[in-house]
Amino acid sequence: MxxxxxxxxxxxxxxxxxxxxxxxxxxxxDNPLHALLSKNEDAGGKYxxxxxxxxxxxxxxxxxxNAQGNQSxxxxxxxxxxxxxxxxxxxxDNHTMLATKGDKAAFVAGLKTVVDGAFRxxxxxxxSSEFRSGTGTIGQVNSSGWSLGVATLTNADDIVQFDINMxxxxxxxxxxxxxxxxxxVVGVDTMAGTLTVSTTPGGAAGAPAGWLASDYLxxxxxxxxxxxxxxxxxxxxxxxxxxxFFGVNRSASPTRLAGVRxxxxxxxxxxxxxxxxTYIGREGGHPDYGMxxxxxxxxxxxxxxxxxxxxxxxVGEVMFxxxxxxxxxxxxxxxxxxxxxxxxxxxxxMSSWTLFSLNAVPHLFRYADGLEALRVYNQDAAEAxxxxxxxxGCDAPGWNGVVTLPV
Numbered sequence: 558m559x560x561x562x563x564x565x566x567x568x569x570x571x572x573x574x575x576x577x578x579x580x581x582x583x584x585x586x587d588n589p590l591h592a593l594l595s596k597n598e599d600a601g602g603k604y605x606x607x608x609x610x611x612x613x614x615x616x617x618x619x620x621x622x623n624a625q626g627n628q629s630x631x632x633x634x635x636x637x638x639x640x641x642x643x644x645x646x647x648x649x650d651n652h653t654m655l656a657t658k659g660d661k662a663a664f665v666a667g668l669k670t671v672v673d674g675a676f677r678x679x680x681x682x683x684x685s686s687e688f689r690s691g692t693g694t695i696g697q698v699n700s701s702g703w704s705l706g707v708a709t710l711t712n713a714d715d716i717v718q719f720d721i722n723m724x725x726x727x728x729x730x731x732x733x734x735x736x737x738x739x740x741x742v743v744g745v746d747t748m749a750g751t752l753t754v755s756t757t758p759g760g761a762a763g764a765p766a767g768w769l770a771s772d773y774l775x776x777x778x779x780x781x782x783x784x785x786x787x788x789x790x791x792x793x794x795x796x797x798x799x800x801x802f803f804g805v806n807r808s809a810s811p812t813r814l815a816g817v818r819x820x821x822x823x824x825x826x827x828x829x830x831x832x833x834x835t836y837i838g839r840e841g842g843h844p845d846y847g848m849x850x851x852x853x854x855x856x857x858x859x860x861x862x863x864x865x866x867x868x869x870x871x872v873g874e875v876m877f878x879x880x881x882x883x884x885x886x887x888x889x890x891x892x893x894x895x896x897x898x899x900x901x902x903x904x905x906x907m908s909s910w911t912l913f914s915l916n917a918v919p920h921l922f923r924y925a926d927g928l929e930a931l932r933v934y935n936q937d938a939a940e941a942x943x944x945x946x947x948x949x950g951c952d953a954p955g956w957n958g959v960v961t962l963p964v
Contacts, residue, residue, distance in 0.1 A: 702770030842956030
């Protein structure tokens, strides 16, 4: 199988007889967190400063002398965000581009197919990163390991992060150095939560040398290079005294600088969310959205039974359906997002979050010459480059929380 979208690969969409139909695109499209995030697309400079005040002067007392004598500095921290890079590239040969040009020639225009595909890959990558810790990990092999190149993921919901033809690396720990050998995805079973890899692109199933049970999987080149998402800003474990997150040691105030954490695995799903909303409200937050996996969302829906109330949300041309959940500071819309971590709910004061970037996330790269499609110097082909330079930021981490759910 070649790397380019050439005439052979395009054969399925070339027309033999025109009926006016368009082939269905089965790529995931609904990413509510990505859709809801505020966007700042002019975030230049060496760093993106995000200041947070987490303590005021304590010069207060019923005694003037004590108030004057007990003054202390305002406590402030400044997260210095650095942009992460992400690239999605597609190439089409000139023969195919001309053969698929125009409505009478093909069901889809070849160039549009390539560019749209690159955009969707970049969007899916960004949407996934916005939930994760930046290590690049998108799934973990369970303790049974590999059998003839097939493995089951520890968290079945993570299977939607994988697709055929991905080039993967494996590491013994989340964020650890990747093993030397590569694996190529040749099969994905989203219902079983299983992944099939080969040691060669498009080859027979077989686990790469050195890949073990419980390994963490990531796309080649992503190791510790992705955006710092919700799992980094609001970790499920309080920051250690050695913490250094964008230049800030958050252990000085682990709630105000790193969010609220609730271990709700021993509670019902409703109790765990209610408990977290209570703590976030106590910190001054006004959560308006919650994110969880489709599996957890279904359990919440079933647990609420006849009490469930829905809330439809339209962002652009996409409609999302949420569950209304009443907290101490008002209604929270709980939405299912395919990128959320297993048995996890992030409760967010959305106004405190911004996706900082240079141009849109993603965008079609245009260089100084203004060209959008670059000629491949040694091929009769053109290359489209899509991607982004971005980082997620939060100016009030303590107004947000993470819940470990029972399901």
